[in-house]
Amino acid sequence: MLRRLGRIKKIGQLKQEKQSPQNNQQPSKTPDDNLSSDLNINITNLRSIYDNCSDVVFRSFLIEGKEKAVLLYIDGLSNVEELNDNVLTPLMKVSGKETSKQPTEQDANQQSSFTSKIEKKISVANIKEVQTYTDVINQISSGNPVILIDQENHGFSVALAKWEKRAIEEPAAESVIRGPREGFIESIGVNIALLRRKIRSPKLKMEEMELGSLTKTSVALAYIVGVADQTLIDEAKSRLNRIDIDGVLESEYIEEFIEDNPYSPFPQILNSERVDVISSYLLEGHVAILVDGTPFVLVAPTTFYSLMQASEDYYQRPLLSTAIRWLRYLFIVMSLLLPSLYVAVLTYHHEMVPTTLLINMAAAREPIPFPALIEALLMEIMFEALREAGLRLPKQIGAAVSIVGALVIGQAAVEAGIVSAPMVMVVAVTGIASFSIPRYNAGMALRMLRFPMLILAGSLGLLGIILGVIAIVTHLCTLRSFGVPYLYPMAPMKARDMKDVMMRLPRWANTSRPHLTGDYNKQREAPGQKPDPTKGGE
Helix, strand or coil: CHHHHHHHHHHHHHHHHHHCCCCCCCCCCCCCCECCCCHHHHHHHHHHHCCCCCCEEEEEEEECCCEEEEEEEECCCECHHHHHHHHHHHHHCCCHHHHCCCCCHHHHHCHHHHHHHHHHHCCCCCEEEECEHHHHHHHHHCCCCEEEECCCCCEEEECCECCCCCCCCCCHHHCCCCCCCCECCCCHHHHHHHHHHHCCCCCEEEEEEEECCCCCEEEEEEEEECCECHHHHHHHHHHHHCCCCCCCCCHHHHHHHHCCCCCCCCCCCEEECEHHHHHHHHHCCCEEEEECCCCCEEEECCCHHHHCCCHHHHCCCHHHHHHHHHHHHHHHHHHHHHHHHHHHHHHHCHHHCCHHHHHHHHHHHCCCCCCHHHHHHHHHHHHHHHHHHHHHCCHHHHHHHHHHHHHHHHHHHHHCCCCCHHHHHHHHHHHHHHCCCCCHHHHHHHHHHHHHHHHHHHHHCHHHHHHHHHHHHHHHHHCEECCEECCCCCCCCCHHHHHHCCCCCCHHHCCECCCCCCCCCCECCCCCCCCCCCCCCC
């Protein structure tokens, strides 16, 4: 019994030793704590935070041969050459006049003198003071080296961030024949500079914030004071501040948190890589959201007609742009309804087809073992598979596979009697029509809705198509983007703002901005600027 009690006592002592910290070890600082005036404690805590991080550099040195200091930076994120020339070299240089001076008691009352002396020696434009471990982590994670000095409970971060970034070039998905060729890249600093280059007024504001507890992604909210409604700006800030996520890797992460109806197939936030597109929406009173690490900038609010407009519409002649816009709306209807109309007519409404054409279509469909609905679904699924294969494969072979696959599979399917030639033509025309939609995410919504429309057409004929169209239009009427109706200015009808929806008026006739939310700056340009050669120079 005594042996058993002794064993129990030893086990309890071992548990207490495991649960209690060792007497020699001090609890490590948390990132929210302030920096210590003891440099060794700061280094120990930061090394524990960056344990097993081989790319974090701790460079110890002496300031003017007297004061102990350490330089922290992450290899690959900071400009090492500038760091050596403009920070380490001037700080480590020993001045003969100052070495003979002895520290006095007045130095304790002049904490700022040493700080100002450091700032004078460092020939870097932007220097910030850091007070906590969180500040140090954020700065070096952004590429800005941090200097910590002994007997100082604060440090300095120097703006010497440098990492590899892509060159500014034309976006591949939004190419134009006439217009600017520059697009955003993955660096938010460069993207903000590109917007500043377009809109040079100080009324263009950039409010930066960080999202993502682990990624610490920089996000900027851009708007023009006096043009964008303050209610819209406050709503955008509120929705962004509500986001609580561990990481933001692309602007779509934010889009899903701030849209009004997350279950709608239609996008309620516009995204673009083009600088001129984002600038034009800012000038109309919208807000833009820039995210570090992606070239796609978000614009809110967004309407259905904004998704159907291309940037090149405003760089061509007004009449030509209007004609192309009407063709685009026609192609949108075709991409959604053409296969459904074909299936409904062949299945239920033969009297709508001319006799000669009906005989030819019946002869083409005679060897086909499937009904028109199954035939259309097979072809649509195969076409979507070829389109996705062409997008995911390398560029060198993606286009060849999609084109050759469509030709070979279509011809082989017709000769094998699986599908008819008219069905191949209908699906091909539908695919071409869907390519005319300027925004890829809007085209994806119509492609997805094409399948339920086919099922309705195969089940109820034209009545099913009418019911499907009514359901889609009703859904569009209920959608909102940051409080703005999705079909604005068609529903609700605003005749004053209709001049840039179905047509593109000349520049001199478009004198007012669209009215989005609340108060707005109506005047866009001075009226009465229509060209008139009879007036002459005045």
